[in-house]
Amino acid sequence: MPELSVGELRLAVEPMSNLLDALHRGGVGVPYSCRAGSCHACLVRCVHGEPLDAKPEALSGLLRDQGWRLACQCRMVDDLQVEVFDPVRDGRPARVEATDWLSANVLRLRLIPEQPLRYSAGQHLVLWSPNGVARPYSLASLPGEDPWLEFHLDCREQGAFSDEARAFSPGERLRLGELRGGALHYDPDWQARPLWLLAAGTGLAPLYGVLREALRQDHQGSIRVIHLAHDRAEHYLADTLMALAADHPHVQIELLSAAELPAALAELRLASRQTLALLCGHPSSVETFARRLYLAGLPRNQVFADLFLPHA
Template sequence: MPELHVGERHWSVSTGSNLLDALNQAGVAVPYSCRAGSCHACLVRCQGDVEDKQPDALSPAQRQDGWRLACQCQVTADLRVEAYDPTRDGLSAEVVGADWLNTTVLRLRLQPERGLRYRAGQHLVLWAGQVARPYSLASLPQEDPFLEFHLECRQPGAFSDAARQLRVGDRLRLGELRGGALQYDPAWQTQPLWLLASGTGMGPLWGVLREALRQNHQGAIRVIHLAHDASGHYLAEPLAALAAQHANLTVELWTAAEQAQALAQLRLVSRQTLALLCGHPANVEAFSKRLFLAGLPRNQLLADVFLPRG
């Protein structure tokens, strides 16, 4: 049986054991969120060979440095593991804003101790103590002097529970910055651009929208935000303000009760349309199916899903 080594500890595990489970069951606290290789919260550094089910989930440089996603690895031989330490490997950031956009969405603004190069729509892993969770950036690097995140705190959870207690002046640690599927391409300048979001999926699209407007996008821009009810449209006012300033921007606010009828009436004006989708997997799937039925080519749809905690 292969042995795992963590610091001075070592123990035997069954061949083929999931690395994340083997570590957590032995009391080595490795955080995780999706268990699908998407969130990157379970980063560990490995010395030895493991069977990696998603070798392309990390960059070649990260893999060369020994980093792996524990949830995607099976133990096949003796392995030395070093857990990601946010106090050592993360970047410190100060809370400069923590306010509620409605009863469940917390707008968190952070000032990192040094500049962070990012694009609108990317993801960043946030650490509160030893609790980690990936969130999409809602800020725009060219305009905002802070990093902004829109946190859905409707349901209890280790990170959302901690986030509710955050106050200006508190400090968090920033983990890995990830690519994300959603970003604005200047080559899209003249094409119709649709941004469809559910819940806090509006966060990264808020950044992408402002980037498109900053680059003077010439095509029509259509924003659709789906929420459980009217109170869930937490960016209704700033979206309306942008629409009043830009003649090519239209905003539609849908509720769950209106979703089926609104989707059925969705029509493409041009087959050159580009669609960016973000939110809960079920809503992203519903948007996608309708757009494909309406004739949108698959290579003109980019989607990012917010996976529920696994």
């Protein structure tokens, strides 16, 4: 049987065992969230040996060259020695600038990295809490304009990270993991094309960044923003979005509750086949948006989506 080594620990594992499961069975507390290769919380570095990787494209070439792999996507085929991601050693330090509640369930977290972080609107970061809990969150801030990194945390249900975040105070230290994403972005070549931004819940966070990036780059086409929330009270950026629309007549804001969504989607009509759509939120909501856009005649290659996968 293959041998899995982590530091001084030696584990005999069955061939083709999932690496994340093997580590957990051996008592190695590697964090994870989605188990789909999306969140990147389960990064491990291969020191000797190579696992069978089901999703090599999920990591950048640079990270792969450094030996990093996603444990949830790897299977044991031969002896393997790994190092788990150490936020103190491998993460980038940041401090809490502020926390405040945008609604009863959405907590805004603002962090100041100790070293400048280069990112684009729409990307996301893995955040490590002081107690070593890792979760990916989308950036709502705008690079070059906001001095902080801003995240919108959905706290409707209990979660290991969000439970800690409720008690964060200014000055507290966190660690930043991998920066990734790119499906949600703004391309200057889109400037004259209609742009639709469809978000569910805190899926609004990255699209808020993309919206501001589009306006900063003087987007000339119409912009339509649709935000789906459980109820009216959870349209947590309503005033901010309405203020942007008041300053930019080509921006249209629609705030929908779950009960209002079917009728609103049924009325969606494309004014132009050149329309581009960016979607973000829970998989079921994104699928609902995408299906309606397809039926309305929008080509699939003009739809860009990022899913907020539920915790595994």
